[in-house]
Amino acid sequence: DVKVTQSSRYLVKRTGEKVFLECVQDMDHENMFWYRQDPGLGLRLIYFSYDVKMKEKGDIPEGYSVSREKKERFSLILESASTNQTSMYLCASSLRSWGYGYTFGSGTRLTVV
């Protein structure tokens, strides 16, 4: 089975810190995604990538950036963490652009204080 691993389950950071959330998949999937999940708002797409060094903005990219230097790794960066970025962050991957299901990581619950 494809495995998507997120580096941390829980993370507490201070306002203004630069935060890195790491995601690694082990099955050569082309596409990788970062979502955040908030009560009442569902899953919202932050960024996605369909190839190494390629990135596309999702619905809520402000305050975030991403990096995909290797096919298996997709990092989400909070340039200067703010309290409104406290959320559950979910990474996912899929084999191709469409027609395939996503495999999700277990999520990182980030709290910014």
Place this chain on the structure above:
Amino acid sequence: SQQGEEDPQALSIQEGENATMNCSYKTSINNLQWYRQNSGRGLVHLILIRSNEREKHSGRLRVTLDTSKKSSSLLITASRAADTASYFCATDFQGAQKLVFGQGTRLTINP
């Protein structure tokens, strides 16, 4: 919004009963997918139904798709306590490279 909408938002039934959740969407799709999320965890892919399919089964799961009504339903038969979770539909819109998720149905199975 292109977002799919699930109905109901919450559903509570007795163990052994069937659970039905619905999803509606607004624009043409390539496929529609259903996911399960246990509390505080990531989502798990359950089933994918393509736009040219009308019904699909996987174990105790049955998914239907009506593209004329832009709606889908997920039926879980003979529910178990372990089915307690949130269920999300996700739509793969034509021309998009990403899934758009609904806000989910919270299903509770009472023993």
